[in-house]
Amino acid sequence: MILNRQRSVFGRSLRSPHTCLPCIPIRHKQTSAYKAFLEEAKKKKDKEENERKYQKKKSTKAFKFTSSAFIFVATLGVGYSQGRLQVLNQPPKSLFPETSTAPVDDIRSPYYANEGEFEKACKLIERVVGPNGFTDSDAEINGHADSYYSCMHPEPDQKPDLVVYVRSTAQVSKIMDICHRFNVPVVPYCGGTSIEGQYISTRGGIVLDFSKMADIVKFNEEDRTLTVQAGATWQDLEEFLKPSGLLFGPDPGPGAQIGGMVATSCSGTNAYRYGTMKENVVSLKVVLSDGTVVDTGSSNSGYDLTRLIVGSEGTLGLVTEATLRLAPRPKAETVALVSFDNVFNAVQAAQDIISRGIPLNAIELLNAKSVFYVNQSGLLHKKLEEKPTLLMKIGGASQSLLDETVKITRKITKTHNETAFKFASNEEEMDQLWMARKVLYWSNLEYAKKAAGPDVNAWTTDVAVPISALPKMVDQFEKELDKSGIIGSIIGHVGDGNFHALLMYTQDQKEAATNLVSRMVDQSLKLEGTSTGEHGIGYHKREFLIEEVGQTSVDTMRKLKMVLDSKRILNPDKVIVVDRSEPQPDRSE
Template sequence: MFARYFGFVWQKGAHTFKRPVKFVSLRLPKYTKCLSYSTAPPNARRNNSSTRLLVVSVLLSTSVGWFACDYYTKKIDPPEYLFPLSSTTDVKSLKPPIYASKDEVKLAIDEIEKILGPENITSSAGELLDHSDNSSNFHKPHESERPYLVCYPTSIEKVQAVVKVCFKYRVPMIPIGGKTSIEGHMIPTHRGIAIDISRMDKIVEFHEDDLDIVVQPGIGWVELNEFLAPYNLLFGPDPCKGAQCGGICATNASGTNASRFGAAKDNVISLTVVLADGSIIKTKQRPRKSSAGYNLTNLFIGSEGTLGIIVEATLKLHVKPKHEIVAMMNFNSLSEATHAVTDIFKKGIQVNACELLDSRQMKVIQEMDVTTRKYSDKNLLLFKFGSGSDKSLKEIVSQVKGICFANGGFNYEVAYTEEQKENIWDIRKSQLWITIDWAKSLNPKMKFCPTDSAVPVSSLPQAIEDTVKDIEENGLLTTVVAHAADGNFHALVIFPPEKLEVAQQVIKRMASRAIQYGGTCSGEHGIGIGKREFLVEELGANSIDLMRKLKMAMDPLRLLNPDKVFITDPSENRTECF
């Protein structure tokens, strides 16, 4: 009966083993044990052996040829399921990411502990909470999404080693710095490892003659400017106190100095970045000017930790003006104030800072009576002007005064001494905390949500007025401040706990309204989780799908700060986190 099988036979001891094959296939059954002895003569067995070798050779040749053909076909013309032949990636075309199992996470944590030492990792409840919620916004992680671990690498090499472990086991990574973000950038959507770079806070190189400095990402801009002060230099962006240089780059932050020095993108020369698989790149050399290749520096600025972890930055420095004054003037309407700002810039007058505080904000400041001087309750414009000579500065003061008066301004005041300047500018630096104290005095349970958007300067008065009207008609409170030269305004939405949902809807309408005015849903706070839903409205689906394509090319496992800026997990559909 065994002679009827197509296959080959070999003998061991008293038994014959046959590998039966009823049909030609790449998958052959295992050997079967036969209880009979072979009755074929030796010559027949030799002939069978030759036949067997021929058949095996044909099968192997066919298999190798098929696999080679398939491989090169895929390489030359890859099928869509392997690599879509498109310039964009719709989230619907993606499968949900596969992340580490609990056993794999444990292995990853053990390896990270060996790399960093037990003193540089923690899984305490307090630290895990501190690295997943900064209490400054609506967005809260689910309990099941809080980090497994917080780690504190202290060098580029340590960050690289941690990232390689996470990549090896498919563990999501959340880069974290000063924890001052507004839109939920540090809030996990998938459980993973929080990589806190705040201990990397050193100045690496200082090139005074070249007006640049190389820093680690954990140094704060306040501390950096304290170092630079004796050299009469400064770093331009000045967001909230506590913001660190890595986060400033990652969110393209700016601040009150933006009208003079711009945002982060205008103040960064190059970045050193650890990519998702642990590769390290430097985006550029130190020259201010380069047309060599793609502008990788600006690719990472504003990417919010989704494309790589910034581990070093070369920053532009600016010479402080030899003479600088602070000026202020009141206006009865927002329209008059913004027209004055527009006219000042049309005259070519250099403005170092231009801040607008609306009448509601001024009434709060007046009512709280905690400042060193008294202020009117009318809309207020604050200016900083700088110049190389005292004479030219006085000419600027005279020009600005005339422009402001022509636009309905009054109470024009100029501060020349350091004490005078500090007293006036202090109102801008402290307005947020004054407002919070005021709201708490009305109701200790009051909640707050700061949010921002930006519009063309000509649309700023209407955008602010529409926003304030919407907020107040819904029974909420607000104050508004603006970087008037940029059309970037911040509304602090104040509400009792029972009106949380109303506040959320108001803020959503504020973002959409800014886009309808030809503006942006976020002037300087970034997107994070909170404003993902507005990106398509602002930029169009193809633009977001192109960003997603870049993300998938650079982070194919979707490990770096997952689902921030836009969604990369098709099963993630939340617009708010609670």
């Protein structure tokens, strides 16, 4: 007990460590034995004294060492926090340039996981998704690397190393945390229908497939909003919404899913009436590159994070849920198909119809060749006039109002020298006429395969020009297409000046097709149009983006990218160049 109390808080004894000299009686007679005893005692004392000195020296040394170590560590600590403060106050310019823009030459090349790091990350990902939640089978890897529709195909080594199927926002967040720690590139993937090389795995890494996250989360009929997971297709939504009398507008390629549709800011034939994704997304749930989950919110306060993510092509964050705006279905609707002798008349008629406020739900232009391919397919009950054609969905609040609108439309098209006017009087006829638009891609492809061989490649691309410039654009491109000998067609969502070209080229015609697309974009930019209509920038149109919006705007976009994804692991190399040492894709082969 006493001993315990004598212990200091550090557990060291407070007693002196020394042993005392044995007590010698002073008045004792000095015998030889006594002398020997004294010598022995002295020796012992000397030895103890030496031992004490040695111990003292040792403990001084230890003390010196400990204190030096302490000073060293403390200096390091102080140095670190000072350095940290210094970094925070004055960050090194190579890491955090103070400029508002980030030209690619001013930023370091990204570092991506080596094999060992990738393996470690994969083991952790397996714990998140389970043994059946991922695959590296050739079929799945190839299926997530490319598609037939894509206008340019990846190099043989541009493939993901692993495909991971996610099922919840929480899983996506955990996976991003892992990938962020190990610098693993991540390419998000939904329906795989994008066209401009948007999901090419330029750096290997993983593809996150959202198709198993396809639940309806919340349907708010009164407020006309629907919250869905990223993997739901727009056709799923159409099925779900039909009985409610509501609809969701954007209708891009068949099989496209909400995550990819948000990421490409897609539109479709209904965009004229209902807008593109930009107008139809209320808010998003997004996982950022380090795994942080953000609700972008729907209020007007603060920065508009929703619109920042829409159209960002998976480069700024991963969409796991979207709340979408719905519209009432038209009470009455019909489809009208009108033919003209030339594209100028067709586009002028379209302009006239639009400017007179006719309630159109969609308006599409097909050139004469397009109608020819549709006729060749034999998919329609009756053949159509092979002339430039306007296909319109006309809506009305009631059948009588609709009938009246059709009459007015007819009057307008007559003044532009229509050569045929058909309109559907029931749902079946509507489907038949509208089918001319829906089957065009497959009809053109089918025809090209028969005419040019089964290995023909498809290149679908688009630009948008002011509607006044559309006739000139279509006319010029048609002539160039004819001259090139490439089988192709032109369709346009005329309502918003969107102009699509479908090119079916053989391997020998690849260069000619590339030049044709370059000239199409140049021509569009000259006519104050854009480098892309609705298909996005992806991997292939990055240089056109610079031409269109200018280097400063692209450098500002890169700054945003660096802020949200400084490791550049999210869909690398899309929309903007993120690595100054990136080899540029070879377009000349």
